[in-house]
Amino acid sequence: MEDKREIKEKNIPSKLTFKTDVYKKIFLTGLALLFVAYLFVNSRSIFSGLGVLLGICAPFILGGVIAFIMKIPLNFLERKVFDKIQNEKFQKHKRTISIALSFIVIILVFFIITAIIVPQLINSFNELRKSLPSFLQMAIDKTREIPYLNSYSDRLQAEYDNLSWNEIFDRVKGFVKSDENSSHILNSALSTASSILGGLVSFFLALITSIYILADKERLGYQATRICYSCFNNKVANKILHVAHLLHENFFGFIRGQLTVSTFIGIATFICCLVLRMPNAATIGVIVGVTDLVPIIGPFLGGAIAFVMIVIEDPTKGLIFIALIVILQQVESNLVYPKLVGNEVGLPSLWTLVAITIGGSLFGVVGMWGFIPLASTIYALIKEYTEYKINEKNLDLRMKKI
Numbered sequence: 001m002e003d004k005r006e007i008k009e010k011n012i013p014s015k016l017t018f019k020t021d022v023y024k025k026i027f028l029t030g031l032a033l034l035f036v037a038y039l040f041v042n043s044r045s046i047f048s049g050l051g052v053l054l055g056i057c058a059p060f061i062l063g064g065v066i067a068f069i070m071k072i073p074l075n076f077l078e079r080k081v082f083d084k085i086q087n088e089k090f091q092k093h094k095r096t097i098s099i100a101l102s103f104i105v106i107i108l109v110f111f112i113i114t115a116i117i118v119p120q121l122i123n124s125f126n127e128l129r130k131s132l133p134s135f136l137q138m139a140i141d142k143t144r145e146i147p148y149l150n151s152y153s154d155r156l157q158a159e160y161d162n163l164s165w166n167e168i169f170d171r172v173k174g175f176v177k178s179d180e181n182s183s184h185i186l187n188s189a190l191s192t193a194s195s196i197l198g199g200l201v202s203f204f205l206a207l208i209t210s211i212y213i214l215a216d217k218e219r220l221g222y223q224a225t226r227i228c229y230s231c232f233n234n235k236v237a238n239k240i241l242h243v244a245h246l247l248h249e250n251f252f253g254f255i256r257g258q259l260t261v262s263t264f265i266g267i268a269t270f271i272c273c274l275v276l277r278m279p280n281a282a283t284i285g286v287i288v289g290v291t292d293l294v295p296i297i298g299p300f301l302g303g304a305i306a307f308v309m310i311v312i313e314d315p316t317k318g319l320i321f322i323a324l325i326v327i328l329q330q331v332e333s334n335l336v337y338p339k340l341v342g343n344e345v346g347l348p349s350l351w352t353l354v355a356i357t358i359g360g361s362l363f364g365v366v367g368m369w370g371f372i373p374l375a376s377t378i379y380a381l382i383k384e385y386t387e388y389k390i391n392e393k394n395l396d397l398r399m400k401k402i
Contacts, residue, residue, distance in 0.1 A: 260340050
């Protein structure tokens with residue numbers, strides 16, 4: 001009896017191991033259940049719980065996005081510039097120097113753009129405020145020349161004559177100075193200041209996270225690969241890593257292509273405005289280039305802002321600028337964008353439009369950016385699967401003209 005008891009005791013494991021899939025699944029399921037229970041206990045609903053989770057992870061997600069974008073200048077410096085320097089000490093610190101220079105260059109570009117845009121925008125706003133009464137009077141005069149609107153011109157003129165700009169400013173001052181509105185404005189200002197402070201802290205944390213990711217990106221990729229192979233069998237792990245590789249290449253290619261297109265459009269706009277002697281050429285080039293980063297609506301937004309800045313000083317050149325921006329957008333849409341971005345992500349124009357529409361409807365501007373490389377990855381996977389099935393069936397299918 002004692003021998004049998006000793007055998008049973010020897011068969012009892014002294015600690016939990018992950019040699020079997022059962023233990024692994026139980027452990028991972030338990031962790032997932034504990035996390036879901038925590039969300040339900042500390043939040044009123046699963047949606048607010050997800051909001052809490054997103055708020056916690058937001059700085060780290062933003063850090064990953066910053067690292068992904070900063071990888072472009074980092075790879076250029078490491079592989080194209082610093083790789084040619086034959087010095088062992090320098091090569092040991094090549095990554096650190098590349099990260100520092102990448103951030104310095106991006107910060108300098110940001111400050112230069114801000115220094116160009118902000119003063120010109122303030123000046124344009126002041127000019128608009130001075131010119132607004134004359135513009136309104138000009139618009140009323142134009143209505144007299146239109147047959148269907150001339151009956152309303154006298155009414156508009158009477159309303160405009162009774163309009164007192166000083167009275168408007170006095171009402172705004174009175175609104176701000178009243179006790180009830182002052183307390184409301186103060187509370188709003190405090191809330192805004194608190195949000196800004198929290199945003200700055202989150203951004204600083206994201207910046208630190210991005211530096212750590214860039215400094216140790218190879219190790220992080222290796223660790224992710226090990227985790228993938230440890231949690232899944234080889235066949236499933238290979239598929240997961242293949243999808244991850246496609247996502248990485250498509251996102252990286254899309255960002256690189258989009259930045260290249262926006263830079264091209266900004267420089268082209270600046271040169272054309274300079275040749276046509278339009279006011280604020282540098283500022284307009286920067287605005288058009290930056291807003292072009294937003295798919296579909298970006299060019300219209302940048303063009304509208306630039307048009308207002310030009311038309312304040314010269315209405316005729318404002319009309320010329322509209323024609324210019326339309327021509328540039330046609331060149332971008334039909335020649336530059338398909339060549340640069342289309343080749344980078346490998347997505348046909350129709351599916352690009354579908355991805356932008358769905359992404360914009362669900363998640364706004366971020367969705368427009370994210371859904372193009374995501375749709376490109378899905379498109380590539382469907383293409384691979386289709387070719388595999390057609391080859392398996394030994395079919396010879398060719399496209400026909402309709």
